[in-house]
Amino acid sequence: MKNFLKLAYLCAAIVFFVSCDNDNETTITEGDLTVDLTGLEELGSGYVYEGWLIVNGSPVSTGTFTSVSFPQTFTVGIDDLNAASQFVLSIEPAGETGIAAATPASTKLLAGEFSGNSANVTSTEIVADFSNAWGKYILATPTDTDDSNEASGVWFLDNSSGSPAVGLGLPTLTDGWQYEGWVVLNGTPVSTGTFTNPAAADNNAATSPYKGTAGNGPGFPGEDYLMGSAAGVDFPTDLKGATVVISVEPSPDDSPLPFALKPLAHLIPTDAQNHSVLTMGTGPKVVLTGSVSR
Template sequence: MIRKVFLAVLALGLITFSCSDDDNPKKTSRLTLNLDGLEALGPDFVYEGWIIVDGAPVSTGTFSSVSFPQTFNIDKNQLKKATTFVLSIEPSVDPDPSPAATKVLAGDFSGDEANVNSNGIVGDFSASSGKYILATPTDTDDMNEESGVWFLDNSSGSPVAGLDLPVLSAGWRYEGWVVFDGTPITTGTFTAVDSADDNAATSMFKGDAGNGPAYPGEDYLQNAPAGLTFPTDLKGKTVVISVEPDPDNSTAPFTLKPLAHMVPNDAMNHTAIMMGDGPVKSLTGIVSR
């Protein structure tokens, strides 16, 4: 008799536990991220995932490691109802519960998977192109013209914008670079290809004869970083256009680099040179629920 009563109580307990688990509104499911091409951010920023549920963003958690796959436990009902996944860049100490403007990847769920990419949320760089010239217009010395790079096209006789790039989404800026023996040195950040860049008036590298033409670019004439000597010769160096988070707390180029070109050893000064495709024109990934 005692054995029968014990078994009955045990069975009742199992039934009760099962019902309680089914009715638990906080029951979770797994969300798995398999993302390609991301690079580690500076120490003050993290990546944060979001699912869009009934038109509103719901955080799936933050991460700084760029090794994948990564899995997060998400409210089961919310994850089931999610229509879209978005990845943003956020301050590591973030008082704002909403997503930042700097969104990296996005894609709609189709069944239990979302193919995410950067094309629609950052910009589509598939048709991007660029030209630049070697010149040093910010000094009065015509003996070091190969020490400056300017993203303009003067092949018609009058300068015009040398870069053909899409307008970026909020939270992003372009940045030019020259890579000196593995060390990238900025030419400045910009959003408009037909205006001077953001550091035109404050650059420590330019000469003392003015800010230069009204296009992005830089003269490497003075105040060289440790290990480098300015003026220099940019022939054989690599010129890069990257897409940077804004704000950006990393001194290194971000992973998106739509244009790049090694300056030919026989390049002529003051002559437009065509850029090629950069190493990373888009970021992609698969998000599974």
């Protein structure tokens, strides 16, 4: 009888300790997603970056951020983290709620497929591939009739055949993006206008505050700096020695300054000839990249 009682006590003790051990086990419900991106710049006021996991074809937010110091780590539901097939980075208006907060904006900037526990992300597939981009432009002021200020305008066209032709070889952008031309005056970028089609006038051709009064220009992107002033420079001016840039901008735009992606740029020679074709070179940033690990 005593042996039986000892055995019963022993079994009860084993059950007790096993039960306690099971109670101490913690079910893992969250995991870490580490994002390490290169080339991002701070956004303008009112906008944030937001990461997304694509899980069974649906987006799951990993959180928003404004700092461009990396790496950064985000806590995500473990099931979504393990099941994700892709990571996407978008630009979003700050403070979104409801459906807008649960859906990525069209301004998707980086994307990449997971291979195991990591993904290499790039702007090439989600924005455009600028590896073969090229550009030509001339100095001219076609929106006035004064031939003495021709170096105060820049137009992205090629007139080498005797007739104006397309001057920019740029890929079609995905939804949420547009091109913008710039001239850097006294270190300050001044826009020539936004556009999506290099073979057509830019969006402000008829409303530019700088153009002359003799029309809207030749039907290609560009700008005459003839009226008013910008960056401390009174117009007209001489653009020789300034830098011309083509950037890729989110739409809606987060800032009046150029965005990080700048596929084409060129320093206008001080001895450039008016109405003669000048060739742009590769810009300071043609692709954004990074990595994501889970």
